[in-house]
Amino acid sequence: MKRIRLLARQIEWEQKMFWRNPAAAVFTFVFPIIFLVIFSAINSDDVVGKDAARVKFTQYYVPAIVVFGIISACYTALAFTLSIRRTQGILKRKRGTPLTPAMYLGGVVGNALVVTIVLTVVTMLIGIVAYDFTFPDFASRLPKFALLLLVISFCFTSLGALISTFVPNEEAAPAIINVVLFPLVFISGTFGPISNDSVLTKVAKVFPVWHAIQATTNLLNPLKSGALDWGYVLVLALWGVGGAVLAGKRFRWDPAPTMRAPRRRRAGVS
Amino acid sequence: MTDAIAVHDLHKRYDDVEAVCGIDFTVAEGEVVALLGPNGAGKTTTIEILEGFRQRTSGDVHVLGIDPADGGSEFRQHLGIVLQSCGIDPYLTVSEVIQMHRDYYRRQRDVDEVIALVGLSEKRDTRVKLLSGGQQRRLDVALGLIGDPDLLFLDEPTTGFDPGARRQAWEIVRSLRALGKTVLLTTHYMDEAQNLADRVIVIARGTIVAEGPPETIGGRGRAATVIEFSAPESLSSTMPLTATRRDGTTFTIESADTTRDLHRLTTWALDAGIALEGLTVTKPSLEDVYLELVGDDGGEA
Numbered sequence: 001m002k003r004i005r006l007l008a009r010q011i012e013w014e015q016k017m018f019w020r021n022p023a024a025a026v027f028t029f030v031f032p033i034i035f036l037v038i039f040s041a042i043n044s045d046d047v048v049g050k051d052a053a054r055v056k057f058t059q060y061y062v063p064a065i066v067v068f069g070i071i072s073a074c075y076t077a078l079a080f081t082l083s084i085r086r087t088q089g090i091l092k093r094k095r096g097t098p099l100t101p102a103m104y105l106g107g108v109v110g111n112a113l114v115v116t117i118v119l120t121v122v123t124m125l126i127g128i129v130a131y132d133f134t135f136p137d138f139a140s141r142l143p144k145f146a147l148l149l150l151v152i153s154f155c156f157t158s159l160g161a162l163i164s165t166f167v168p169n170e171e172a173a174p175a176i177i178n179v180v181l182f183p184l185v186f187i188s189g190t191f192g193p194i195s196n197d198s199v200l201t202k203v204a205k206v207f208p209v210w211h212a213i214q215a216t217t218n219l220l221n222p223l224k225s226g227a228l229d230w231g232y233v234l235v236l237a238l239w240g241v242g243g244a245v246l247a248g249k250r251f252r253w254d255p256a257p258t259m260r261a262p263r264r265r266r267a268g269v270s
Numbered sequence: 271m272t273d274a275i276a277v278h279d280l281h282k283r284y285d286d287v288e289a290v291c292g293i294d295f296t297v298a299e300g301e302v303v304a305l306l307g308p309n310g311a312g313k314t315t316t317i318e319i320l321e322g323f324r325q326r327t328s329g330d331v332h333v334l335g336i337d338p339a340d341g342g343s344e345f346r347q348h349l350g351i352v353l354q355s356c357g358i359d360p361y362l363t364v365s366e367v368i369q370m371h372r373d374y375y376r377r378q379r380d381v382d383e384v385i386a387l388v389g390l391s392e393k394r395d396t397r398v399k400l401l402s403g404g405q406q407r408r409l410d411v412a413l414g415l416i417g418d419p420d421l422l423f424l425d426e427p428t429t430g431f432d433p434g435a436r437r438q439a440w441e442i443v444r445s446l447r448a449l450g451k452t453v454l455l456t457t458h459y460m461d462e463a464q465n466l467a468d469r470v471i472v473i474a475r476g477t478i479v480a481e482g483p484p485e486t487i488g489g490r491g492r493a494a495t496v497i498e499f500s501a502p503e504s505l506s507s508t509m510p511l512t513a514t515r516r517d518g519t520t521f522t523i524e525s526a527d528t529t530r531d532l533h534r535l536t537t538w539a540l541d542a543g544i545a546l547e548g549l550t551v552t553k554p555s556l557e558d559v560y561l562e563l564v565g566d567d568g569g570e571a
Contacts, residue, residue, distance in 0.1 A: 013370050016366070017359055085357070089353065089355060089356035090358065092353065093356045096323070096349070097375075098344070098346045098417070099374040
């Protein structure tokens with residue numbers, strides 16, 4: 001009980017910090033929503049999908065942006081938070097207190113989940129109000145959607161924590177974190193479906209973003225059965241587990257690069 | 271009295287550099303001890319091994335009866351750690367950060383009391399990112415105190431403080447001593463060690479070069495007194511004592527028997543009708559002793 005209360009407190013503090021940090025709040029929220037508005041405006045008259053399941057562009061695009069939002073909150077924001085806190089020594093400070101690593105990271109992940117849920121709801125509401133998006137068979141598909149959202153969040157939280165361990169200093173953070181992500185987002189059909197036969201798709205299929213987009217857009221396509229495709233879910237879960245294991249191995253609380261021994265000339269090193 | 275800290279034959283290697291080369295010391299419960307030494311002497315390495323942040327290469331270390339290498343959450347319940355340079359969550363206010371950290375400890379001090387203790391009452395509701403460097407350092411100390419620790423580590427707590435803030439920080443350490451807390455601090459300010467510590471341990475090049483109360487460390491207690499004054503050069507031939515150094519009309523005499531030598535000197539001066547302007551009688555300062563002890567490395571401090 002005490003542990004749950006402490007975890008809830010940690011999430012509450014993380015929330016406070018998140019909303020007070022203009023960079024985090026604005027970028028996490030504004031990017032997905034700007035993309036939603038721009039691409040919906042450009043492609044509003046298009047239809048996408050194969051014959052039997054052809055839907056309006058926005059019926060595909062709103063779920064895709066929901067996925068992009070999850071990535072924004074779980075991968076991008078979390079990776080920035082962890083790498084900046086690591087290089088500034090904030091993580092090290094926490095390590096010097098009785099707060100356990102699990103509790104601390106629980107607060108960080110819990111915060112990412114809260115942001116994910118808020119961003120998902122906001123994206124869908126904008127979709128429903130402005131772009132004629134519908135959440136099909138709400139009652140029967142919502143539990144599956146919630147599960148999918150959790151698995152995608154888990155996957156990208158792990159990968160966000162993992163990528164943060166490759167960031168050597170604050171200046172390098174944006175480059176490292178985005179360079180990995182942006183190409184994947186583009187080739188994975190986030191901004192409109194890409195032909196299944198293209199080379200891009202073949203590459204994208206190796207990585208988790210494509211699977212997340214496929215699973216989510218299919219689940220929310222009113223012309224499809226509404227079944228959750230467990231193949232996609234499995235790939236996402238595997239990426240999540242792999243990312244978490246590697247992140248656990250590489251995770252450091254100390255600022256990088258590790259403080260070296262005395263600033264003394266090294267003898268005998270060629 | 272039991273030892274709060276016991277270190278035996280501690281070694282730490284980084285790649286090809288041995289940062290700590292076999293040091294031994296203990297800190298008794300309730301004692302305030304200063305680790306003094308130039309940058310790169312091994313102070314921070316040592317203190318971070320004691321705090322559990324770094325793994326030692328070899329040797330025995332006990333902190334509050336526990337080996338810090340496997341000390342977990344329970345171990346840190348009793349420690350206050352003020353690291354050398356360490357960020358604080360920038361988007362929370364002073365009182366929020368302290369409140370957040372307070373929840374991590376079973377024993378808790380009052381938030382406003384601790385804020386007042388470090389002199390941040392006026393900044394209570396200011397966000398951390400808007401604090402000056404010195405104010406953040408005080409908040410550091412507040413975060414070290416909020417869990418009412420038995421043992422407080424202070425790694426260069428007053429570096430960058432103005433003189434007023436330093437005095438205030440010293441008062442905090444003295445108040446902790448009065449409460450019976452154990453404090454291990456590192457510093458490269460001599461006056462800080464002198465004013466705060468019951469005992470000073472001087473480290474240079476990874477080894478302990480001297481250890482003792484600040485009054486007597488490095489043979490300071492036994493060292494000759496230095497008598498200095500000005501007198502007309504022409505009278506130097508009649509002077510009853512031999513000057514060890516002369517710089518124009520300023521004479522320096524090292525004296526092993528201060529009372530007698532002063533008496534002879536002043537008697538001579540009164541007879542000769544000389545004022546002995548600028549007369550001073552001093553022991554070598556801790557700084558003199560320190561510079562002697564750490565040798566060439568002292569320049570780096």
